[in-house]
Amino acid sequence: MHDNKSPETMEQLREQIATLQRQLVDAQRSSALGELVGTTTHEFNNVLMTIMNYAKLGLRHQDAASREKAFSKILQASERAAEITRTVLGMARNRSPNFEKTQIADLIRETMLLLDKEMQKYRIAVELEIHDVPAVPVIANQIQQVLLNLLINARQAMPQGGRLVIRLVQDVAAQTVDLVVRDYGVGIPPECLQRIFEPYFTTKKGPDASGTGGTGLGLAACRSIIQAHQGKVRVESSVGKGTCFTIKLPMRREEKLEMPLAAALLKSPVSADHASKS
Numbered sequence: 156m157h158d159n160k161s162p163e164t165m166e167q168l169r170e171q172i173a174t175l176q177r178q179l180v181d182a183q184r185s186s187a188l189g190e191l192v193g194t195t196t197h198e199f200n201n202v203l204m205t206i207m208n209y210a211k212l213g214l215r216h217q218d219a220a221s222r223e224k225a226f227s228k229i230l231q232a233s234e235r236a237a238e239i240t241r242t243v244l245g246m247a248r249n250r251s252p253n254f255e256k257t258q259i260a261d262l263i264r265e266t267m268l269l270l271d272k273e274m275q276k277y278r279i280a281v282e283l284e285i286h287d288v289p290a291v292p293v294i295a296n297q298i299q300q301v302l303l304n305l306l307i308n309a310r311q312a313m314p315q316g317g318r319l320v321i322r323l324v325q326d327v328a329a330q331t332v333d334l335v336v337r338d339y340g341v342g343i344p345p346e347c348l349q350r351i352f353e354p355y356f357t358t359k360k361g362p363d364a365s366g367t368g369g370t371g372l373g374l375a376a377c378r379s380i381i382q383a384h385q386g387k388v389r390v391e392s393s394v395g396k397g398t399c400f401t402i403k404l405p406m407r408r409e410e411k412l413e414m415p416l417a418a419a420l421l422k423s424p425v426s427a428d429h430a431s432k433s
C-alpha cells in the first residue's frame with residue numbers, strides 16, 4: 156500500500172521490517188519443520204519395516220545363527236530410529252535460542268542423517284569435505300535450517316541425480332568459517348540470480364513429490380538468518396553447470412554491531428555480495 160502523505164520515520168520503517176523478517180523466519184521454520192516431518196515419517200517407516208521383517212525372520216528360523224542375525228539387525232534399526240527421533244525432537248524443541256559456540260561439522264552430520272535416504276532416493280552422491288575448523292557462535296537450529304534449505308534446493312536442481320559437495324573450511328584472512336554447498340545441477344540464469352533471495356520468489360510449480368519447495372521462502376529465510384549472524388552469503392551459478400552457495404560465519408560476534416535485522420538489511424544488502432560466473 157502506498158501512502159503519499161507524511162512518510163513514516165526511518166526508525167518506524169526499520170522496526171516494521173525487523174518484525175516482518177522475524178515473521179518470515181518463523182513462517183519458514185514451520186514450513187521447514189513440516190517438510191522435515193514428511194521426510195522423517197517416511198524414513199521412520201522404512202526402519203519399522205526392517206524391524207518387522209527381521210522379527211518375522213527370527214520367529215520363523217529358530218536356529219541360533221538366524222536368531223542372532225535377526226536380533227542384531229533389529230538392534231541396529233532401532234538405534235537408527237532412536238537417532239532420528241532425537242534429532243527431530245532436538246530441532247522441534249528449538250535447542251538453544253541463543254548464540255553458542257558450535258561445531259558446524261556436527262550440524263552437517265545431523266542434517267545428513269535426516270536427508271540420507273532422500274538423497275539416495277534421488278540418486279544424489281553427497282561428498283563431505285569437512286576440515287578441522289574452530290567452533291563458531293551461532294544459533295544452531297537456525298544454521299541447520301539454512302543448511303536444510305540449501306541441500307533441498309540443491310537436490311531439486313538435480314532431478315536426474317548428480318553430485319553434491321558440502322565443504323567446511325576456515326578462511327583465516329577473513330576470520331570466518333565457511334560452509335559451502337555446491338551442486339552440479341541446472342544452475343540459475345542471471346536474471347533470476349538477482350531475485351532468488353526475495354521472499355516468495357520461486358521458479359518451482361509447488362511442492363515436489365516429497366512435499367518440499369515452491370514457497371520461495373527458503374533463501375529469504377537463509378538471508379535473514381545469516382544477517383542476524385553477521386555473516387555473508389555468496390552465490391555463484393552457471394546455467395547447465397551448477398550452483399555454489401557459500402555461507403561465511405564470523406568466528407567472533409561483534410557486540411557493538413548488534414542491531415535489529417532491519418537495520419542490518421538496510422546497511423549491508425547481501426545482494427551486494429552476489430557474484431555470477433555465468
Ligand SMILES: Nc1ncnc2c1ncn2[C@@H]1O[C@H](COP(=O)(O)OP(=O)(O)O)[C@@H](O)[C@H]1O
Pocket residue numbers: 304308309312338340341342343347351356357358359368369370371372373374375398
Ligand atoms: N541450488 C539451486 N540450483 C538452481 N536454482 C536454485 C538453487 N537454489 C535456489 N534456486 C532458485 O531460487 C529460487 C528460490 O529458492 P527458495 O527461496 O529456496 O524457494 P523455493 O525452493 O521454494 O522455490 C528457486 O525457486 C530456484 O529457482
Ligand SMILES: [Mg+2]
Pocket residue numbers: 304307308368369371373374
Ligand atoms: Mg527452497
